[in-house]
Amino acid sequence: MTDAPDSSLPPNAPPGLTDREAALVEAVQLALPASIAELSALVRIPSVSWSAFDPAHVAASAEAVAGHARDLGVFESVEILRAPMAGADGQPGELGQPAVLATRAARNGRPTVLLYAHHDVQPPGRDEEWESPPFEPTVRGDRLYGRGAADDKAGVESHLSAIRALTEVAGPDFDLGLVLFIEGEEEFGSRSFANFLEAHREKLAADVIVVADSDNWDTQTPSLTVSLRGNVTFRLTVSTLAHASHSGMFGGAAPDAMVAAVRLLASFHDDSGAVAVAGLEGREIDAPPYGEDSLRDDVGLLDGVTPLGTGSVLSRMWAKPTVTVTGIDAPSVANASNTLIPSVSVRISARIAPGQPAQKAFEAIERHVRDHVPFGAHVAIDDVDTGDPFLVDTSGWAVTAAKDAMRDAWGAEPVEAGIGGSIPFISDLSRVFPEAQILVTGVEDPNTRAHSPNESLHLGVFKRAIQTEALLLLRLDGRGGNS
Structure with missing residues (x-):
């Protein structure tokens, strides 16, 4: 086939594509029902990686993903692997959840691309808060509902479907190197991730790393994530009495x-709701227009409820810290008695602004706790987990290639965006592979409700995300490794 635009292209192909690229876009479109069906089968597996849930489901999910990777027929090796988590004393601890690692060596000077996603999911929460069962994928309108439908089994499926489309157009004997790395414990803090990287460094080495675990500006506008906040989480126990x-x-x-x-x-917040912890850093940034009315619509603020903090909304969400209480162990209202409670435990989740090491942020929060304990109460902090924030280097050729692919697949100008969430392992990837160019993409949108009841995937976004990645892979198959 020629590399010049072809007048015989499919009628719905974006303008300016070569005939091979247009065939690729069309292949994704035709295979979309099969992609949705394959994704739905993955969503049915309740692969919650938290320690209180059955690990057999995560193992079953890994087996399913590995089977799909083998069926592609392009990888030289497909393995299910586990690495030890870091123990409390810094020594290797128990094994983490299973990950899928598939590899294919580059040929003829082509680059190697690592495609990352995770197959584990958050706990579903209360079933009664879901409009359909959390692990029964359900299509309503243009969205697929279910836990993991977007975060991040759609990321897994976008990789599989993009490779499948590439194979259909370029044949299985393409020169591009591929590494498919599907993690099994991202929602539990990626606690074995650093050890996994060290154990499999040679197999994971790549020129470009695509992390499909972020969102898009809206359902019609793609985003390339360029900044992420870090995280500090821990259990805080407050005790005042020897017994009730x-x-x-x-x-x-x-x-x-x-x-x-x-x-x-x-004490963690001032009267405006801004974080009031000395030593936690934050700043105002230049960002696309996004006001409090947009926030109110996207998050569903109730009438009369005012947003937290000061400054621009996106600065608050992308470049300033948060401290959130995400769980509490205390008697329920139904079981309440006229009792003075001797001890209460809460789960604290803090987000850290880009530029501040997570360990420094934890030290600031710990200091704040010690300095603000009322009544001489005893406090204990344990089960600490930290992850550093990250700023993406946007100067490399891979960023340009990714934005070009987004523009062609979506028919819209991509936005360079930050996100308020955390993907701490990206800092580990950057540390172990400093020469690799990292691209943070995703299939979510402002209405996805990841981690919440009624999580969903917009099927139009899903299609365009697959087309974007397939175009990127096809184009990288035609260039040198460092050019």
């Missing part, structure tokens, strides 16, 4: 743990 006591008899004199915990947690 009658609140009527001793209340008013004996401080209960709940009152102490509430006062301590309130």
Whole structure:
């Protein structure tokens, strides 16, 4: 086939594509029902990687992904591998969740592309908050609903479908090197990730790394994520009494743990809702237009509820810290009794602005806790997990190639965007492979509700994300490794 635009291209092909590129876009379109079906089968596997859930489901998910990778017929090796997590003493601990690693060597000076996604998912939460069962994929309108339908099994499927389309157009004997790395514990903090990288460094080495675990500006506009916040999470236990006591008899004199915990947690924010922890960094940034009305629509703020913090909305979301209480162990309302509670535990999740090491941020939060404990309460901090923020270098040729592919597949100008969430392992990738160019893409949009009930995937975004990646792979198959 020629590399020049062809007048015989399919009628719905974007303008300016070569005939091979247009055939690739068409192949993705024709295969979309099969891609959705394959994704739906993955969503049915409840692969929650948290320690309280059955690890057999994560293992089953890894087996399914590995089977799909083998069926592509392009990889020289497909393995299911596990690495040890870091133990409390810094020594190797128990094995992490299973990951899928598939490799194909580059030929004739072509680059190698590592395609990352994760097959584990968040816990579903309360079933009654879902409009359809969380692990029963359901199409309503133009969206596929289910836990993991977007985050991140759609990322997994976008890689598989893009490779399948590439093979259909270029044949299975293309020269591009490929590494498919599908992690199994991203939602549990990627606790074995660093050890996995060290153990399989040679197999994972690549010129370009595509991390398909982010979002897009909206359903019609693609984004390339260029900044991510880091994270600090831990369990905080506040104790005031050796045992529970009658609140009527001793209340008013004996401080209960709940009152102490509430006062301590309130100290994390000022009256505007901005984080009030000395030593946590943040700044104002230049960002695309996005006001409080957009925030209200996207997040569903109730009437009369005001946003937190000060400054531009996107600066608050992308470049300033947060401190959130994501869980609490205390008697339920149904089981409440007239009792002074001796101890309360909460889960703290903080997001860290790009530029600040996560360990420094944790030290600042820990200092704040010690300095603001009320009534002389005892506090304990454990189960600490940290991940550094990341800023993407946008000067490389791979960023240009990715934005060109987005522009051609979406028919819209891509946005360079930050995200308020964290993908801490990207810092590990950058550390181990400093010469690799990292591209953070994704299949989500503002209405995806990742991590929440009724998580969903916009099927139009899904199609265009596959087309983008397929175009990128086809074009990289035609260039030298470092050119």
